[in-house]
Amino acid sequence: MIKTRIAPSPTGDPHVGTAYQALYNFVFAKQNHGHFIVRIEDTDRARYNEISQQRILEMLNWLGISPDESPVVGGPNAPYIQTERAVLHQQHAQILLGNGWAYRAFDTSEELTAAREQAKLQGHMEQGYNRRDRGLSREESDARALAGEAFVVRLKVPLEGKTIVNDVLRGEVEFDNTGIDDKVLLKADGLPTYHLAAMVDDRLMGVTHVIRAEEWLSSTPIHVLIYRAFGWDEPKWIHTPLLRNPDKSKLSKRKSNTSVDSYREMGIFPEALLNYLGMMAWSMPDAREVFGVSDMIEHFSWERVSLGGPVFDLDKLTWLNGKYIREVLSLESLTEHAKPFLEQAGFDISNHTYISNVVHILRERFNLLSELPQKVAYFFKDIELEEKAAAKLQEGIEHLRALLPQLEGVTTWDQATLEPIFKGYAETSGAKLGAVMQPLRAAITGRLESPGMFEVLRVLGKNKVLERIKNALG
RNA sequence: GGCCCCAUCGACUAGCGGUUAGGUCACCGCCCUUUCAAGGCGGCGACACGGGUUCGAAUCCCGUUGGGGUCACCA
Numbered sequence: 001m002i003k004t005r006i007a008p009s010p011t012g013d014p015h016v017g018t019a020y021q022a023l024y025n026f027v028f029a030k031q032n033h034g035h036f037i038v039r040i041e042d043t044d045r046a047r048y049n050e051i052s053q054q055r056i057l058e059m060l061n062w063l064g065i066s067p068d069e070s071p072v073v074g075g076p077n078a079p080y081i082q083t084e085r086a087v088l089h090q091q092h093a094q095i096l097l098g099n100g101w102a103y104r105a106f107d108t109s110e111e112l113t114a115a116r117e118q119a120k121l122q123g124h125m126e127q128g129y130n131r132r133d134r135g136l137s138r139e140e141s142d143a144r145a146l147a148g149e150a151f152v153v154r155l156k157v158p159l160e161g162k163t164i165v166n167d168v169l170r171g172e173v174e175f176d177n178t179g180i181d182d183k184v185l186l187k188a189d190g191l192p193t194y195h196l197a198a199m200v201d202d203r204l205m206g207v208t209h210v211i212r213a214e215e216w217l218s219s220t221p222i223h224v225l226i227y228r229a230f231g232w233d234e235p236k237w238i239h240t241p242l243l244r245n246p247d248k249s250k251l252s253k254r255k256s257n258t259s260v261d262s263y264r265e266m267g268i269f270p271e272a273l274l275n276y277l278g279m280m281a282w283s284m285p286d287a288r289e290v291f292g293v294s295d296m297i298e299h300f301s302w303e304r305v306s307l308g309g310p311v312f313d314l315d316k317l318t319w320l321n322g323k324y325i326r327e328v329l330s331l332e333s334l335t336e337h338a339k340p341f342l343e344q345a346g347f348d349i350s351n352h353t354y355i356s357n358v359v360h361i362l363r364e365r366f367n368l369l370s371e372l373p374q375k376v377a378y379f380f381k382d383i384e385l386e387e388k389a390a391a392k393l394q395e396g397i398e399h400l401r402a403l404l405p406q407l408e409g410v411t412t413w414d415q416a417t418l419e420p421i422f423k424g425y426a427e428t429s430g431a432k433l434g435a436v437m438q439p440l441r442a443a444i445t446g447r448l449e450s451p452g453m454f455e456v457l458r459v460l461g462k463n464k465v466l467e468r469i470k471n472a473l474g
Numbered sequence: 475g476g477c478c479c480c481a482u483c484g485a486c487u488a489g490c491g492g493u494u495a496g497g498u499c500a501c502c503g504c505c506c507u508u509u510c511a512a513g514g515c516g517g518c519g520a521c522a523c524g525g526g527u528u529c530g531a532a533u534c535c536c537g538u539u540g541g542g543g544u545c546a547c548c549a
Binding site: 007008009011041043044046047105107108109112113116128152154165167170173174175176179180181183184186187188189191193194195198213214215216217218219221239241242244246248249250276279280281282283287289303306307308309310311312313315316317318319320322326362363364365366422426432433434435436437438440441447448449450451452453454 | 476477478479480481482485486487488490496497498499500507508509510511512513541542543544545546547548549
């Protein structure tokens with residue numbers, strides 16, 4: 001069975017890069033009727049954050065990307081929290097120590113830091129680990145470990161030859177073994193590093209396709225070597241292009257909005273975010289730009305992934321979100337999503353039909369739910385007359401005065417009744433329709449922009465409308 | 475700096491030897507119109523450069539340049 005996974009590290013806000021990877025892994029797994037696994041990589045105890053872990057899981061839930069195996073739903077290869085698998089990792093480090101593919105290194109962090117700084121001082125960047133203890137005899141190594149001396153376990157990388165990474169998207173990528181470090185597999189605290197833990201867990205969990213960000217490509221030869229050291233068959237390696245900041249550097253918190261929660265707060269729909277991420281580096285065969293995860297599952301293929309790193313563009317995401325608001329989502333769903341935003345603004349949302357009507361006539365006029373409250377304020381509280389609107393109102397105040405009696409007499413308060421009244425008035429009085437409607441708009445909404453006036457009048461209701469006109473007339 | 479990846483409009487992309495290089499966002503103009511939008515129509519705008527291969531290159535190969543990633547007891 002095809003198995004894919006994401007292995008987020010719980011160290012901060014739920015990252016769009018994680019959502020991006022989750023999408024690829026989920027879509028590919030589902031397309032092949034396989035499993036999508038979420039495994040929490042929490043071996044870095046210094047940066048670990050419990051809340052972060054929960055938020056990442058919640059993000060996936062919000063996006064509707066549900067894992068087949070995870071810390072919450074469990075699965076045949078539990079646990080799915082890496083630190084809970086530490087014994088497994090230690091046992092595997094032991095195997096490598098036994099078969100000669102790894103060795104204990106007794107350097108202290110201080111020594112390593114000093115060596116690194118020394119190298120820096122000598123001009124060049126750094127040459128990598130000096131492999132001081134690589135040649136230690138088995139007896140000495142065992143004795144020192146037994147005596148309680150602190151050590152790490154390092155991979156014994158071949159001193160010559162090449163390691164070839166077969167990346168599904170790029171083909172064969174060659175690395176000279178001389179350029180690969182004897183990476184730490186097991187830290188002094190007994191916990192594994194990513195290199196060991198991820199490979200062991202992937203193998204044990206039956207992961208067939210490692211789909212991850214391109215930043216991992218350069219450490220993949222290490223992973224290939226680890227698989228080889230255990231005598232295991234390699235999974236497929238797939239490195240997807242990195243999401244970028246506008247300046248083309250790797251998407252970062254410092255330069256962009258990387259928190260999925262922040263997009264959620266802006267009023268971006270999960271469907272829209274997923275859709276947008278889906279068109280980063282990948283494209284629909286028929287060039288459609290509005291598509292859902294199920295469409296992606298149906299048409300996905302690695303051949304359609306382009307390798308240049310896509311810049312994350314909020315403008316286009318916003319446009320796409322608007323597209324969902326006016327073309328994809330049902331009015332009912334849109335209304336439900338809008339409520340929390342309106343409520344947060346202090347508006348009364350108890351009348352569902354009213355909210356639905358308001359949302360309905362605003363639909364083509366906003367792209368983010370967070371824009372909504374400001375745009376519909378006059379439906380929920382008294383108007384705030386804007387300066388330009390006030391001027392417009394004064395220009396046409398006499399029209400409103402003339403119209404008021406007629407409006408008071410209206411019994412069926414709908415567009416079919418109201419429109420002829422205004423048009424008829426404009427015609428007989430010789431005024432342009434706009435010269436009548438704009439002052440009306442100012443009186444009713446306090447501003448010069450709004451949905452069609454007749455819709456606003458209908459939704460607001462006769463009482464409120466007459467009240468506001470009278471108010472305007474003084 | 476070493477190693478590795480990448481390279482079509484400002485951004486996202488289509489293209490996979492023969493196209494007036496197409497679409498979307500953004501921007502500009504026009505139409506529609508009671509305003510603002512939405513929508514429709516149109517415009518602006520790209521194959522990084524240099525060598526090859528070929529009858530023919532955006533498409534294939536090499537180099538240059540440019541951008542990015544990575545060089546932790548972090549993932």
